[in-house]
Amino acid sequence: MAGIPRRRDERGSAVVDFVLVATILVPLFLGILQVGLFLYVRNTVTAAASEGAHYAAVLNRAPADGEARTRDLIDGVVTDGLIDSVSAEATDIDGQPGVQVTVEAHMPPLGLWGPGISFSVQGHAVKETGE
Numbered sequence: 001m002a003g004i005p006r007r008r009d010e011r012g013s014a015v016v017d018f019v020l021v022a023t024i025l026v027p028l029f030l031g032i033l034q035v036g037l038f039l040y041v042r043n044t045v046t047a048a049a050s051e052g053a054h055y056a057a058v059l060n061r062a063p064a065d066g067e068a069r070t071r072d073l074i075d076g077v078v079t080d081g082l083i084d085s086v087s088a089e090a091t092d093i094d095g096q097p098g099v100q101v102t103v104e105a106h107m108p109p110l111g112l113w114g115p116g117i118s119f120s121v122q123g124h125a126v127k128e129t130g131e
Helices: 015-058 062-073
Strands: 085-093 098-106 117-126
Touching: 015 062, 015 085, 015 098, 015 117, 062 085, 062 098, 085 117
Parallel strands: none
Antiparallel strands: 085 098, 098 117
8 A cells, every 4th residue: 555645634624724714703793893883873872962953943942952852862772871971052053043962972892902982973953933
């Protein structure tokens, strides 16, 4: 049997292949998941701030009403631990009276590394007048 070449033993190579591929795919997957979660929370909070500003801009409503409306909208969708503050104030929008609702929030890191992300969103609306 001297003329037959022997095959190399490949036992255990699947484990090595799995480890090499997993070190690339797991962080990539977690990064995509983190970006998707951040965009979901940011878009939800932005929509709530905009709706709160429009609610406060209705005739005979105060900015505090818009702040309360924004908190109610956020409360059912995003956990309170992510929201740092919600504030509303009367403002001037291109020479017209208006309302601005500001929401300060943060996103913790999903994996075991990296800093959290703090962000702020605003909603604006022109105040209705009785004229």
